[in-house]
Amino acid sequence: MANTFARAKSVTVENASATLSVATTVGHGPIADMSVDGDTLVVSNYGDHNVVMLDAATLAVTGGVAAREPFALVAAGGRAHVGVASANYDAVAVIDTRTGAVLKSYPLSFNVTAMAVDGGRATISYDGSKRLANSLR
Numbered sequence: 116m117a118n119t120f121a122r123a124k125s126v127t128v129e130n131a132s133a134t135l136s137v138a139t140t141v142g143h144g145p146i147a148d149m150s151v152d153g154d155t156l157v158v159s160n161y162g163d164h165n166v167v168m169l170d171a172a173t174l175a176v177t178g179g180v181a182a183r184e185p186f187a188l189v190a191a192g193g194r195a196h197v198g199v200a201s202a203n204y205d206a207v208a209v210i211d212t213r214t215g216a217v218l219k220s221y222p223l224s225f226n227v228t229a230m231a232v233d234g235g236r237a238t239i240s241y242d243g244s245k246r247l248a249n250s251l252r
Contacts (some may be wrong), residue, residue: 159185198227
């Protein structure tokens, strides 16, 4: 059963009103993370084990790829860096947001907690061990 995120059609924030203009359904558990890269919105669906690419303006699904328990993600330069899990190890998968192809996978000893990207280089924070992995491209 798919989720729609909108529970109301308008909201008031600090005395200003906002109206919902577009809503979409992308599957179970789109609760992990999302990131915008130009005209592409990338959403990690932890519950459905996939990463979905949408048109940022219309929210129409433009692509997707299977990914086990995707969590943290950051998108830039046509690539999404996504923290994923497997039976053997956790990893950061690099996904081409235009084609949905997995370009690279970087195994990690612990699960990803946060990511940032600058100039095509991702910096990864993982587990509670205060570790950073840098230079993932």
